[in-house]
Amino acid sequence: MIDRRILLASVAGLFGLAAFRWLRASPAYAAEKFEIEKTDAEWRAQLTPQQYEILRKEGTERPGSSPLLKEHRKGTFACAGCDLPLFSSETKYESGTGWPSFWKPLDNAIGTTSDRTFGMLRTEVHCRRCGGHLGHVFDDGPKPTGLRYCMDGFALVFHPAAPSAT
Numbered sequence: 001m002i003d004r005r006i007l008l009a010s011v012a013g014l015f016g017l018a019a020f021r022w023l024r025a026s027p028a029y030a031a032e033k034f035e036i037e038k039t040d041a042e043w044r045a046q047l048t049p050q051q052y053e054i055l056r057k058e059g060t061e062r063p064g065s066s067p068l069l070k071e072h073r074k075g076t077f078a079c080a081g082c083d084l085p086l087f088s089s090e091t092k093y094e095s096g097t098g099w100p101s102f103w104k105p106l107d108n109a110i111g112t113t114s115d116r117t118f119g120m121l122r123t124e125v126h127c128r129r130c131g132g133h134l135g136h137v138f139d140d141g142p143k144p145t146g147l148r149y150c151m152d153g154f155a156l157v158f159h160p161a162a163p164s165a166t
Helices: 004-023 040-046 049-055
Strands: 075-079 085-088 110-115 122-127 133-138 148-151 156-160
Touching (some): 049 133, 085 148
Antiparallel strands (some): 075 085, 075 156, 110 122, 122 133, 133 148
16 A cells, blocks of 8 residues: 555655746757757857857846947847847837837747746747847737837847938
């Protein structure tokens, strides 16, 4: 006869293993194929340590640390990994979160996956061309979309619009 304590401990252990699998991070680019694929060494050589940690290891920057947070010129925000244009400055807004926020990406610019790290279910945003992690999207943004694309500024580069001819 199985002791009740052994049975309960075994069931708790199985639930613990299941929870661990649910909570662990799984990079978006691990299962997908992208137009631009490089070895880990190639990404490390191309990116700064901070860009590498964010884009390739799904890290994040400290709130308020990105110079792009205060970028208000007209232009385009592109992926720091492959330079794909991602967001127009016309969709950037001040969300008060400490990260550059946008209410809409450019067409065919991003991909999304479910992110269950830290015990929460979020929607992770990555570059559709190189798979670089950009941040997360939330449903508490402004009209017209109601979305907040909360991006890591170090995962982006800014290209100012060309001055108009007068």
